[in-house]
Amino acid sequence: MTNSQKYDMLFKKAELFMKENNPCKIENGTCLRGRTTTFANFCCSGCSHLKEEGCSVKALRCKSWLCPTAEVTLPLEKRKELYKLGSEIEKSRMSLARSSKEENLKYINLCLRRN
Numbered sequence: 001m002t003n004s005q006k007y008d009m010l011f012k013k014a015e016l017f018m019k020e021n022n023p024c025k026i027e028n029g030t031c032l033r034g035r036t037t038t039f040a041n042f043c044c045s046g047c048s049h050l051k052e053e054g055c056s057v058k059a060l061r062c063k064s065w066l067c068p069t070a071e072v073t074l075p076l077e078k079r080k081e082l083y084k085l086g087s088e089i090e091k092s093r094m095s096l097a098r099s100s101k102e103e104n105l106k107y108i109n110l111c112l113r114r115n
């Protein structure tokens with residue numbers, strides 16, 4: 001499997017997890033943390049990939065990350081599932097936060113050249 005294929009496979013897994021479990025519970029443009037705490041609404045604020053219509057890239061690390069407010073709403077088994085996926089992503093080394101697929105692939109190619 002190429003790194004590009006692996007990235008897509010992990011992204012699909014993360015996307016499905018978030019879709020099935022809906023931890024951010026977005027309602028009328030506000031996420032759970034935005035509604036229940038004094039912290040910022042959405043963890044994307046200030047990101048260069050954030051456009052008016054939302055995230056403009058395929059960001060694997062972001063897709064598999066949750067703030068504590070959202071994470072604690074998941075049952076333990078689901079949290080374990082998410083940690084497992086997180087460690088799979090870490091192992092793949094395509095885990096740059098706030099980064100696109102292209103940025104992650106560029107990074108891993110640089111790492112491979114150094115090894």
Ligand code: SF4
Binds near residue numbers: 024031067068
């Ligand atoms: S992870 Fe937290 S801050 Fe980010 S969108 Fe979900 S609830 Fe909001």
Ligand code: SF4
Binds near residue numbers: 047054057
């Ligand atoms: S790259 Fe991450 S932080 Fe940036 S807009 Fe996309 S999901 Fe949000």
